[in-house]
Amino acid sequence: MTTVLIADDQPLQRFGFRMLLESQDDMTVVGEAANGAEATRMTAELHPDVVLMDVRMPGLDGIEATRRIVEGGGRTRVLILTTFDLDEYAYSGLRAGASGFLVKDAQPEELLSGIRAVATGDAVVAPSLTRRLLDAYVHHLPAATQPKPSGSPDARLTPLTDRETEILRVMGQGWTNTEIAERLHLAESTVKTHVGRILAKTGSRDRVQAVILAYETKLVG
Amino acid sequence: MTTVLIADDQPLQRFGFRMLLESQDDMTVVGEAANGAEATRMTAELHPDVVLMDVRMPGLDGIEATRRIVEGGGRTRVLILTTFDLDEYAYSGLRAGASGFLVKDAQPEELLSGIRAVATGDAVVAPSLTRRLLDAYVHHLPAATQPKPSGSPDARLTPLTDRETEILRVMGQGWTNTEIAERLHLAESTVKTHVGRILAKTGSRDRVQAVILAYETKLVG
DNA sequence: GCCACCGTAATACCCGGGTACTACGCTCCT
């Protein structure tokens, strides 16, 4: 029997998950949490096999909760769920130690098999995200084929680093530099440095143009 | 027996709604639609008492679908649901002829009583939105009754004027206030006035958030 | 071991963006 803890701030969503899971005879819902702090506390208490973790929750969000649960060292696996396809948390969620990442518009069957997968130690990622993840990791490979523009770099054309992409993604959420600093645990000056480099590389005059670019290139939206 | 059509692009969400509704012995789900076009077509076919309508759907969105259903002239009532407390939708949704407006993080009981309310011809609005709506409508009454809330008029829910929409559209092109002024042959101060009103009405903190809203609502992009 | 790159951070400065308030002419409606 796989024990599951549901962490989602929407009661209706929790209800749906619970109904779906309880309809399976190899699963049982041992608890519901409405935010990250609750999820962390209840995990330490109940030691569920799997935590079904929503990303966007008030207070402590799903990413940070995942990090704490994973650092807790138990055998609990975290399966992250999000509403949108290209969530800015995709990478940081997996980096935080999540065992899987599914989008909420998945078929119920997909969710169930995802839970079973992570419960048995496998990892699972939504098909719609797989390609992007691959792209991101390929991006880390040695650029043997790509000669470095040693002459005059012309910042444009230079691809954004992972961190810069992450920052651009949250800029696309409408966050201010101060908010980005807080939520990413950075100094505001650091955020400004990143933003400056993003603008230079993308040829944007200000963050508005950068956000537009992010939307046009489907990085967000 | 109240017949309900569920219109939501997320299968999981539909599943949750269906389970909740079917657990009530005075309700039955007669169909599920994954987008606005489907919802419109199925309503014409099935004549449900209530359509549970999600706002954000691919293709024809919930607002436009509501408008068409209401214009269709049947007895079907539309109850709009949205994930976010986004006032822009609330207003245009009710304008489109919806009988109610609930946010998705409502308690299941709240949703059920909402469905029963609109099925019997009543209107229903999420408590979190009620005050704003009242303010907005009072705002439209003869000024005698309304002592002009000079403190916080709360312009949200007021639709953008043509000019404001135009300005928002060019803001979405990444233009600065100065550029907008030049190309539209206006004084910069005028542009600032418009921008300020746009931000107030859309509940945006700055132009970045306004541009994001423009993209999300397909005004640009 | 050295060098390039990345991520972090700080400082100082300037300017555009946003707020608050006031105002005036035009149009449409009653």
Place this chain on the structure above:
DNA sequence: AGGAGCGTAGTACCCGGGTATTACGGTGGC
């Protein structure tokens, strides 16, 4: 005729955003 809403415009003020520059620890490649 009067009022409401719209588009226009101005002033004064403050703050966040963006620029320029410097710097330092870690990592990975050669």
